[in-house]
Amino acid sequence: xxxxxITEHLLSSVQMAHxxxxxxxxxxxxxxxxxxxxxxxxxxxxxxxxxxxxxVPQAYPEGSFVRRLLQLPEVAGALASLVGPDxxxxxxxxxxxxxxxxxxxxxxxxxxxxxxxxxxxxxxxYYPARVTLDMGGxxxxxxxxxxxxxxxxxGRYQNLRGQxxxxxxxxxxxFLHHGLWHGGRRNDSDIPRYMxxxxxxxxxxxxxxxxxxxxxxxxxxxxxxxxxPWYEQATARLERYxxxxxxxxxxxxxxxxxxHWVTRVSNRPQEAAV
Amino acid sequence: xxxxxxxxxxVPGATLRQRILVLYLSTSAxxxxxxxxxxxxxxxxxxxxxxxxxxxxxxxxxxxLRDGWxxxxxxxxxxxxxxxxxxxxxxxxxxxxxxxxxxxxxR
Numbered sequence: 001x002x003x004x005x006i007t008e009h010l011l012s013s014v015q016m017a018h019x020x021x022x023x024x025x026x027x028x029x030x031x032x033x034x035x036x037x038x039x040x041x042x043x044x045x046x047x048x049x050x051x052x053x054x055x056v057p058q059a060y061p062e063g064s065f066v067r068r069l070l071q072l073p074e075v076a077g078a079l080a081s082l083v084g085p086d087x088x089x090x091x092x093x094x095x096x097x098x099x100x101x102x103x104x105x106x107x108x109x110x111x112x113x114x115x116x117x118x119x120x121x122x123x124x125x126y127y128p129a130r131v132t133l134d135m136g137g138x139x140x141x142x143x144x145x146x147x148x149x150x151x152x153x154x155g156r157y158q159n160l161r162g163q164x165x166x167x168x169x170x171x172x173x174x175f176l177h178h179g180l181w182h183g184g185r186r187n188d189s190d191i192p193r194y195m196x197x198x199x200x201x202x203x204x205x206x207x208x209x210x211x212x213x214x215x216x217x218x219x220x221x222x223x224x225x226x227x228x229p230w231y232e233q234a235t236a237r238l239e240r241y242x243x244x245x246x247x248x249x250x251x252x253x254x255x256x257x258x259x260h261w262v263t264r265v266s267n268r269p270q271e272a273a274v
Numbered sequence: 275x276x277x278x279x280x281x282x283x284x285v286p287g288a289t290l291r292q293r294i295l296v297l298y299l300s301t302s303a304x305x306x307x308x309x310x311x312x313x314x315x316x317x318x319x320x321x322x323x324x325x326x327x328x329x330x331x332x333x334x335x336x337x338x339l340r341d342g343w344x345x346x347x348x349x350x351x352x353x354x355x356x357x358x359x360x361x362x363x364x365x366x367x368x369x370x371x372x373x374x375x376x377x378x379x380x381r
Contacts, residue, residue: 104324139325148363156296157365158312159327185325230309230365233300238362265360 009077010211016081017223020246023145023177024164025082030074031126031171038065039128043094043194050089053201059089066092066198069126075173081210082122082175083202090121090199097136097187097195105183106155107139110199113150114178118249119206121178126196130170136187137166138174138195143228145179146242154181160230207252215251225258237261288376291316295343297335299367302351304335310365317377335369343371 011025019025031039042065050059060067070076079087110123131137141163165185166174176182178199187193214220224243231239241261248256257263298310308330313322332338339345347370354361 102321104326107324146362148361154364155324156312157298157310158322158324159330160298160310161308161330163325163328165325165328183324186323230298232309232366233306235362235366238360241360242362 005073006076006080007211009073010209011078011081012211012217013214014217014219014223016210016250017220017247018226019082019175019177020243020250021224021226022142023180024140024142025078025175027074027078027173027175029169029171030072030173031069031128032072033170035065035069035072036128036170039069039126039196040194043128043196044096046094047092047196049091052090053088055086055088059092066196075124078173078175079122079124079200082120082206083200084204084206084209086203087200088203090201092196092198095184095195095197097184097193099187099190099192101136101187104136104139104186106152107141107157107181107183108152108154109145109149109179109181111151111178113148115148117245119202121202122200123176123178124198124200125174125176127166127168127172127174128170128194128196131166131168131172131193132189133165133167134188135191135193136185136189137168137193138182139185140164140166140176140180140182141230143226143231143239144181145177146239146246147179147181149181157181162229207250221258241265289378290374291318291377293317293373293375295331295338295371295373297330297332297338297369297371298365299335299369302349302367304339304345304348304369306367307334308332317375319377338371343373346370346372 011019015025047066056067056070060070070079114121125138127137141160184193184195224247225240227236228239240258244256244258244262248254248262293316294314296312296314297308300306300309311327311330311332313320313331315322332341335345349366349368
């Protein structure tokens, strides 16, 4: 695809603020039916692994199924907004939740604890077929990505208020921040549930990579201030604090704040009184 | 001085199993509202798992007490480690409850 096409489909500042608060961007039914049909032939056979850090053109040659998936304008625009041009492939995998398999995955974040404030990986999750509630769609916890926990140490948490139990139409793509708590739910249906995941590592500084024409839109701050019903009363304030730091890193604007949360606790005047 | 109530004598022939309920609350107060929950069933009668429900079983920790659950552990209040005062991590206000059930002829 051309650069022009990507530019037209970059995320807005409001969408990026949504990603910073929720840890996800969801693109419903963005993959056309013929590509979904092809996926249901390609994915059951698996996608051969590539070495960690492989550039996209080497991992997925021009014309391949995965390359065409990544070239869809909405997918390419979101990916460019989040990690910029020329990301590397960390890894990919076809995840199948088997019919009536009896077990859910424990709630976890992928890889190991990752506390980067000024950079992040994203995970693309593509669902080639419709997912109903009983098919074991991915469980995820909006706003959990800034919590500092290691992999499945969160496995004790079965259910949290406001959790997302994915139900979607065929061709839905979700981008996750690397720290988001998630897991494959138990498939209580008779139909296998497919999901194709790719983790991307950025190769550029993740600053103002999206369509910034709406940076001053009041909905940016509103998105960043989103409350989730599973947050403890006190910790909910720290979540805002950490989102402000992430937004500052993404924009380079060290004056940005929500309700004075960061400004108040970093105020150390040095000027002597006269 | 208080008197500890006597532990009920086991019923001859009974096969007792523990059911565990974990509630995550909004504050350290047991009467604050439930944010998250988990069940573990030693009776084997149910198989709770991750992401299997949308609504919590009780509105507050005290509501679980009133329904007969016995509190067996509450999370300690631990000050943040120096330098990590603004970090967010695990849910802080975790309360473990138990019920003892007789599985009787289920053995």
